[in-house]
Amino acid sequence: MYSLLLAIIYVAFVSLGLPDSLVGAGWPVMHEDLGVPVAFAGFITMIIAVGTIVSSLGSERLTRRFGAGLVTAVSVGLTAAALVGFSFSGSFVALCLWAVPYGLGAGAVDAALNNYVALHYAARHMNWLHSFWGLGASISPFIMSYALTSGLDWTGGYLVVGATQAVLTVALIAALPLWGKVNQTHPHHDDDGEPGTGHRAHVPLRQALRIPGVTLVISAFFAYCALESTAILWASTYLVTGRGVDVATAAAFASLFLLGITTGRFLAGFLADRVGDRLLIRGGFLVVALGALMIALPLPTDVLALAGLVVAGLGCAPVYPAIIHSTPANFGRRSSQAVIGIQMAAAYTGSTLAPPLFGVLSTWIGPWVFPFFLAVLAALGLVMSERLNRLVARRDRAALSAV
Known part of the structure; x- marks a missing residue:
């Protein structure tokens, strides 16, 4: 179970990287189809960034209450929905609206997964997991390139990655019992030496x-x-x-x-x-x-x-x-x-x-x-x-x- 959950987390890190290069890879075509200047890409990335910052700051409360497994599954689901929404967007305003759940999902899953791995796995896995993020970020431009050259257009590129994220969401939901079992068999310990329960008191931002x-x-x-x-x-x-x-x-x-x-x-x-x-x-x-x-x-x-x-x-x-x-x-x-x-x-x-x-x-x-x-x-x-x-x-x- 321990190794199976680790494998799922590795796949989740690939999924974290997949959407990160899509806007840059597809924007030369997207801005022409949407009838907006090239510089407008900055508005989309800014909305995504604000969403990730907000959800990162709120991730501690969410993870304490619902657990890293559920936060990860729901967050990946949010990014999947946003990417599919991108694929059906016919206007720049629609892209900006879908960028909101995109950013919120990305920030929460990033913080939740990083903390879970830091608590439960060795340093080597943290490096290899982030290497897998780079793999995902490197793959997505090729997906967009294939979509553009095969007649699927940029909307097809987003749909492919969104569908991939949706499949991963289903896998993460199916794997939710693993998180609890791993916590029981490989508990981390709090600062007082007692096994962590995952439901400790909230640590406010100011604190x-x-x-x-x-x-x-x-x-x-x-x-x-x-x-x-x-x-x-x-x-x-x-x-x-x-x-x-x-x-x-x-x-x-x-x-x-x-x-x-x-x-x-x-x-x-x-x-x-x-x-x-x-x-x-x-x-x-x-x-x-x-x-x-x-x-x-x-x-x-x-x-x-x-x-x-x-x-x-x-x-x-x-x-x-x-x-x-x-x-x-x-x-x-x-x-x-x-x-x-x-x-x-x-x-x-x-x-x-x-x-x-x-x-x-x-x-x-x-x-x-x-x-x-x-x-x-x-x-x-x-x-x-x-x-x-x-x-x-x-x-x-x-x-x-x-x-």
Whole structure:
């Protein structure tokens, strides 16, 4: 049962990634069919982001009351309904309306699943699960491409992914008894050493924010997700406009940044249990900084800059899973769901705000600022995570001395 539920969670993480690339992949055709400017894609992604932030902040209360299994099933069902709704939308307004349940479902399932895995499974699974998210995010553009070239149109692409999510929803509903059985056979323990029941007292947002170190970890998480989303969106543009790389080469190496993240998370899974979350976070930010330096060096050849993107992607790989997995150890199992919900909200905020901020900076200063923008975010993430490590170490020493 333990392994079967883990397999279902792996499939759920693939489903988390599937919708994330659909808007970008289909928008060049969608905006023409809907009769709106290209820039209107930002309104849809903004609505989705607001929904994910709201549901992430509310995930702690929902998961405490209904359990991770039911929250996951209902949330995936919401995204399935939204994607099917996208496929039948004939106007931009309809897309915006369907973006609301899309965002609400995505944020709740992300927070619930991440906390459940952090509590019940080893660090290697957290890395491999997020690698599967990357697999899902990589597959969906191919689904949209097939739909566009086979005559199904963009609506067909959304319908295929929506139907896939609907099938997964049915599987998750059928698997609901597994969650309870796994909790009984592999119970996690609360901070007082007693097995967790899943129905502990609600941890309010204000209370969670007052936990020592929470502001540090959300700052580090904000920095990481801002860095990742900026690199994904602007890497290709920087290579073309800032370094004169041809469009095809720039697009290929920009995609290698994502491939570096996906591959790096798979490889990090083999090291995670032995190396530990703290070293993975520290090493990841340092490798990202090295990649940014390689991109920034003003050499006559672009080889080092292109390789730097791959290096930066590999550095990014373990940071997100390690921060999530370390949350129960850093802040206690009682508060982990609340803190992870806040972290998810910080992640979506960083992913939403940083790319347009860089767009403004690159317009004012020039595209050459790209690697320095990444380096500053990597430095911020490293400093905040190291400060958190020192705070947790002091707390643990004080607890030992009090025994």
